[in-house]
Amino acid sequence: MRRPPFLTRILISGLRPSQLVMQVAGLLFSFVLMAIAMQGFIDYQSIRDASQEGIGEDVMILSKPVTETGFGDAEEVFFRQSELDSLDSLSSVINVYPFQRNLVNMSLLIDVKGAPIRSDMFGVECVDPAIIDGIDSDWSWSLSEDGMMDVPILLPKDFLRLSSVLTSGFISLAEDDLTSLKLKLLPSDSLRYPTKASFNARIAGYSDRISAVLVPCDFLEHLNTTFANPKAESDTLSKRIAVRFALERIVELKQYLADHGYETNETKLRTGENAALFRGAFIAVGMLGFFVLLLSLTGVLLTVQLMLTRSKNQIESILIQGVRPVTVLMWYVKGLALLFLIVSVVAFFVVYGIKTMVVLPFLDGFSFAVEGQVLSWKTFVFLGFVVVTMVAVNAAMIFVELRRMFTR
């Protein structure tokens, strides 16, 4: 016995084309929301998990507020060890990195095509390289035999712009220009005394994060031990520190900073708040997705039920002509599987488009990243599971309906 012809034309005759289009559109909408919800939830998990692995974190630089009464007062200007310990004990703080500073006067000499430009009172600092961004070349320094190893220098991104403004455009260099110029670092006891040494230097990169001129700690230590004589305890204290913190616990850190009056980059705080906001948004999307999932599953079941009801006469007529119920069942199962498959693929493309064209460019504006691919394999697995479940549940329902047809 061959497969009955015209089965599709007969079985869909119970539904008007407009009804069919509306049902498919509704299904597609549900699948898109489900995929968005799932991907959003996975992205949120990615940020949360990454915060435990060092990725969902950020770094902010803290300094003591500059006040008139604090001028010259070591207690007011420098971070004490007790303050560092207090900060370190916060659950939002992953690590604290004190900056070291030069204790000897320093000048920077830039040779611009034979015309030297000298910048005195040039402060350099060093900090753990783990938190330094923007290093483009080798960051190590050691005292070589001839003592002439180039010192790598990291400048803040806005250094060149600031130099141009402060010198009324006299020093107006691009990053590439400065990188190719000859630089010298000249330590001295004071501005009145001659330099004690001369170190060739090179630009190793530009930092977006740290607004200071950085050198390797090995060099700074050599500088301070060779050319300076630390006298007071405050000479070893830090004027500023870097704090690595978990983005999702920014609220606690923000409150602490407000209570202690520390100064920092407000953008960092806003980024952290945005991270918390994202977390909330992802959770909301996830909950909405779960609700939509239940709604769409119910909707699909009702739709199939409606199709069966509208096609009841046709199905009975088909069965009376000797067509096996399983043939009708398989027609529905294959049709639903194909429909779900097409809707899933379209939903994937829609979500992929939304993420690549809207979400990722938006997130690029922040310092934290959503890990992984644009669409997670978990989203594929989830929608695959939904499709298989839906086909199975609908098949069971259709099977029951078919059995009920001739049970009177």
Next chain:
Amino acid sequence: MADIVFHDVMPHPLRELGRSEDTLWHGRHTFTQGETYGIFAESGRGKTTALSLIAGIRKDYSGNLIIQDAPTSKWTDNQWSAWRAHSLSIVPQGLRLFDNLTALENIQFVASRFEGSASRDQIEAWAERLGIQSLLHKKTSILSFGQRQRIALLRALSKPYQWLLLDEPFSHLDKANQAIVWELVLDDIQSKHAGLIITSLDTDNKLIDLTIKKV
């Protein structure tokens, strides 16, 4: 032989209506393949119900319905499907044509599935004999009930069968067309050595009365 036996078969609704004394609903009645049978009665006496029981469309009865020497009470859905597919051909009272298909497609829906079904030429020859050849490519939704009855009959005749069940097949046909249809039916059941059970409201139908056994 695919005989059909009603042994004290009593549909539940008819018992409630007090029809248990009607001939068909008590005792043993054997329908032998190759014979023709007529069930004549006024409305509400269970003519359609009897055919529905034989086709397995209804199962609300007591007693034993035996088909091919086997009680059908334990038959599975697949067994009933196989019985309907390979042994039965039915023209239900409501005809159950597919309105969105043409007359020919309705016939092909059944005929194209079985080895030994009527060929396209055979179907067209029968349609010409019944005077409905020009209607074969029309959608059945636009045909009159009498025309639809003849299409449904062609559909039933177009496949192999052991039993032909006709539920009031002449209800919308004039006498001349009844005779033509009846002649075609008799030719076909004889060629297939099949049995026939026909129902009719017309207890005094001379055409049928002369040729079949009354139940």
